[in-house]
Amino acid sequence: MSQPHAVGEERTRLLRLATRASVAVALVLIALKATVWLSTGSVSLLAGLIDSLMDAAASIINLFAVGYALKPADKEHRFGHGKAEALAGLAQSAFITGSAVLVLLQGINRLLHPEPLETAWAGIAVMVFSIVATLGLLVIQKHVITRTNSTAVGADSLHYRSDLLLNLSIIAALLLAQLGIQRADALFGLGIALFIGYGAVRIGLDAIQILMDHELPDEVRAEALRIARAVPDVIDVHDLRTRESGQHWFMQLHLELPATLTLADAHARGEQVRLAIMERFPQADVLVHKDPA
Template identity: 45%
Template sequence: MPHRTAKQTESDRLNQRAGLASVAVATTLVLAKLWALAATGALSVGASLVDSGLDLMVSLAGLAAITYAARPPDEDHAHGHTSAEDLAALAQSTFILGSGAAILWAATRRMLSPDHTELTSETAGVAVMVLSIVLTLALVAYQRRVASKTGNKVVSADSLHYIGDLVPNMGAIASLLAARQLGLTLIDSLVAIGAALFMMFGAFKIGKTAIDALMDRQAPDTEIEGISAIAGTYPGVLGFHDLKTRMAGSRTFVTLHIELDGDQSLYDAHEISAGLRSKILEAYPHTDVMIHKDVWFPPKD
């Protein structure tokens, strides 16, 4: 097992702290919104609660991914453990779709019902939503600072996810204020429907990405073209073929055959291969690169 530098160890520590902060914030908001839902009966608050529940699941999965990111492959998992991220994402997307459908059904029934449900304790609900926004902004600021130091993509993705959560929180505030000031309880159902559709659309994208990875879908075309450009212009590489890629979790596995001058020494061939691998990893840090060396002999006169 290779020795980890002090910088790598410190980066791991920062990433784990960011993951723990994300879990702590999500847990706090789930508990606060559970109370707010019971106090107000607002479906928009319920939609925001489901979103925070999703946040907690994503944060826990992200923390697990960060914790295990540095683990090397073992005898049973020669390519590492990154596919667990895809399995977790698929489970999360299924949960979101089910929750979104339930909220959509409840909101539609309430909106079409002749007996409109009166909301209560709107002030308490608004206070909880404001707390949610403040904590979310603080967490995003911390995550971005950590990501800028460590370059961790899990932390960066979690930060982007929390930024998207601001929309349903603000929608819940708008519906509660409209119910209190104008008596427009119908807005609560409309906001809940919008939030449910937003969550279901996001769940579909997450699920599709996870399924693509589990089915060994190749990397995006732009990434393949970039790797091809590096291999095709690297000094000492006379040609390349059989470039294959597959995605697993946050990692892309790359296999590449390069053609080298058969008259050069084994040491020189190894140096060219190692240099090309380092160049690809520099451009695409999330990759795992395996290069096969093929011998090419120039035609003799």
């Protein structure tokens, strides 16, 4: 079984890697997109710039929120500080929604008053670089999410995945503008704004579920029940309750044990169940209650 301390240290290292990489990528893309947007005036490129600004803001929020969430439990927060991650996800949702509205308004204005784009090729080059940088970040985030199941990094990864489609659409808009189809830039900008808004809603709903102590996925609950029932002398398991708080899962369950067991034996069976579930889910804090059948 993995040592809890070692598991915690690895999780901390991975989370800090993901959040710092996210901030670094966002800041580099902001600088490049701002420079090229000033020379082109493209609405779709403005959408990409605003999205990167929101990415940076959200990533910085994540950086501090994840750092706070990793603090160990104390006497004032006995269940830890993990919900700071969900609050960060909610803040991201608000930021992204605001950016979507801004791009939507700019797109409508440019659709009504089209303007020719200048130096579109520079914009295309920047978007190609953005795609490469985003792909690199997503590889890091996927590895971290697989190992930590972080809500905040998951939310961050969601809008960086949407950035890939956004960047491709910006390239398409700039190419069409070069061919003389000026309204394509505005139309793509509107489509991107709607797509960003959809992503914001998803992030917000996921964060709300965690803040409302939504149960863990059915497959996790089923696996925990299976593990508990496989322990000798366990007749049945009931009243399984679960919730998530940042990097930690909390599980409570009742074991039905033979009434003839001594208190010491019943306690030993409860410990077997607790340790078996924690071996399968190292991030879980398991509380076991013993009932005589």
